[in-house]
Structures are given as C-alpha cells and as structure tokens.
Amino acid sequence: MASRKMGKETASSSGGPPSKRQATTRNYDIEFNTPEQQSRYKSLLSKPLHPFRYPDSYSMNKLGIRDNAYRLLSNLGWVEMLRPMKGFENFTYEFLSSIAFKKDRLNFDNPDHRVSFRLMNIDYEMSLENFTNAGFIHDSWNHNLKSEAYDPDTFWKRITGLTQYNSRSNKASNIHNHVLRYLQRVMSCTIWGMKEVRTTRTDELFMLWAMLSNNPVNTCYYLLDYLASIGAKSDSRAEIVVGGIITFIAWKFGVGEDNGINPIEGNNRLNIESLISMNFIKPHLPANITYDLRLNVPLLFILPNPSRTDTGVEANLLYVGVDP
Numbered sequence: 001m002a003s004r005k006m007g008k009e010t011a012s013s014s015g016g017p018p019s020k021r022q023a024t025t026r027n028y029d030i031e032f033n034t035p036e037q038q039s040r041y042k043s044l045l046s047k048p049l050h051p052f053r054y055p056d057s058y059s060m061n062k063l064g065i066r067d068n069a070y071r072l073l074s075n076l077g078w079v080e081m082l083r084p085m086k087g088f089e090n091f092t093y094e095f096l097s098s099i100a101f102k103k104d105r106l107n108f109d110n111p112d113h114r115v116s117f118r119l120m121n122i123d124y125e126m127s128l129e130n131f132t133n134a135g136f137i138h139d140s141w142n143h144n145l146k147s148e149a150y151d152p153d154t155f156w157k158r159i160t161g162l163t164q165y166n167s168r169s170n171k172a173s174n175i176h177n178h179v180l181r182y183l184q185r186v187m188s189c190t191i192w193g194m195k196e197v198r199t200t201r202t203d204e205l206f207m208l209w210a211m212l213s214n215n216p217v218n219t220c221y222y223l224l225d226y227l228a229s230i231g232a233k234s235d236s237r238a239e240i241v242v243g244g245i246i247t248f249i250a251w252k253f254g255v256g257e258d259n260g261i262n263p264i265e266g267n268n269r270l271n272i273e274s275l276i277s278m279n280f281i282k283p284h285l286p287a288n289i290t291y292d293l294r295l296n297v298p299l300l301f302i303l304p305n306p307s308r309t310d311t312g313v314e315a316n317l318l319y320v321g322v323d324p
Helices: 035-045 057-062 066-075 089-098 128-133 152-160 178-189 202-213 219-232 243-252 272-277
Strands: 100-102 114-119 122-127 281-283 291-293 301-303
Touching (some): 035 089, 035 219, 057 066, 057 272, 066 178, 089 114, 089 243, 100 219, 114 128, 122 128, 128 219, 178 202, 202 219, 219 243, 272 281
Antiparallel strands (some): 100 114, 281 291
8 A cells, every 4th residue: 555655646735734732623623625525524523423343352252253253354354454443533534524436447457446535634545456455454456356256145045044135135143153243243343334233235245255265355445435435425314433444544554543533432342242232142141151142043052162153164154954
C-alpha cells in the first residue's frame, strides 16, 4: 500500500493535521475538498457510532474453537487486521465523508480499480493494487475476485443442509458448525459492520468458502466497496460499525491512535457475554463452564467439543442425522 511517506501515488493537501486542542467537538478542524464531502460529513454526524466486535481469544478458547478459527483467518491474512483497535470519531467521519472507490469495469484481465480518501486533512489516492500489494491485508494480488470453483448454492447446502441460498432471507443461524458461525459473526461485526446480525451477506458466505478452501482473495476490494457505500448512504437511520477498521487503515498510513479524538465507546470484543446476549449460545447449567450451541436442528450441542467442531473434518460441517 502506498503511504504518504512514499509519495508516488498520494498528494498532500495544503493543510496540516489539526491539534487536539484546536479540534472542536463535532468538527475536528476537518477541511473538505468539495461540497459533497461536507454534505456527507453532516449526514454521517446524524448516525450512531458503534464499536467493532473483534474476535476474543479467551472466549474462543473457552468454546474450544480458538486454534481452528485463527487458522481459517490466517488463510485470508486477516489476523493482524482483526487485532483489537479502538475506533475514533474524527478518523471515522473524515474517512467516510471522503472515500471514493472507482471500479474499472472495462478491463477485465487487468483492471485499474482506484481508491481515494482523506485522513488528518491529507489526501490519499492510489490504485487498488498498490493498496493491496504493500501488505495491507494479504500479500498477494488476485485479479480474479471470485474463483470459478465457488458456487453459493452448493456451499450454502454444504454448511446448512438448505438447498438454495438467498442473501435476503437465509439466516446466519442456519450455519451448523460453530467455528464458521463465529467467523460469520466476526465479519458482520467488523469488516461488514452491522449492529444487528440477521442474514448471511453474499460476501460473508464467499469469505467462509475462501477460508475453508484456503483460497486467498483480494479482501481490500470488498472492504473498500463496503466502506464507500457506507460513506455515500444518505439514510439517517443507518448505523456505523466500521470505526475499528478505519483506525487500522490510518495506522497503516502512519497515523497513530494518539491522533484519534473521541473514542467510540462500548464492548469491542465478541466474547461470551456478547454471544449469550445475541442468543448465539447459552450457559449449560449448572456448572456454567460449558455452553449450549443454539442450532436450527433438534440436537443438543455442548461446547467445547473440538473433535466435532474441527472444520478440517467434512462431517463436522453439518450436524444432521448424527449425535454430536
């Protein structure tokens, strides 16, 4: 990823970073290049900010899925990206009000997708290839965003037993394997941040397939596309749950957390307490040291149970007609 220090594909604005003393509560001394950016900023101010919910190592260990989950995350190069970081209001508002992601739909074999955004009153503009190849998330550049081997209906049946996938109606709770369900929940609470998790997004299902298949993909394409859509939304009812990933991007460009103003408060771990409140698991009484996995099949599944949650075993992807 090209940074402002490299200077090849980034241009610095005439203004410098604002000091914390100078920044006002809701303005942060952000300088806007266009009226559109200022309009987007005003719209973003009306939307609630919620913290990322990062993978929680302690809770994953208690549920017996830690090593398996991190192995799948590492297949896509996501471990560093999902290291817990605070989101900050100034980073979030400035980035989302300025991000533009232009997809090159004319050159299929060698597309020149481009991204631009602002951080600390400094403009960044570069190709997606440079954004990706400098080690931002994964060190490989893959023009083929989705492998021809991937079929959503086939994969959905493989992990849910259901015959047809529909992103608008297929609930995440249909996924049987606890490792995959947890990672789907991680994605919906981070990269494709949503406060309420109901269905499995098309991109989330594809990423689960890529993890299981150990098929590296260009995560940055999907991430930037989603962030740009959040910045452009005019719906005042929308909620923002992407502050943590913007802090990570800022850090990759040399903007440290010490420049962050007004942290986004709240629980930023997808821990046991969060999973219970989401009706994902419930304590297995009376000891409260094991947990019942809530499944959409008539089976009682008590965690931890690593031999039956290991995603390396095909039979563990569906719990139908077996006694776990």
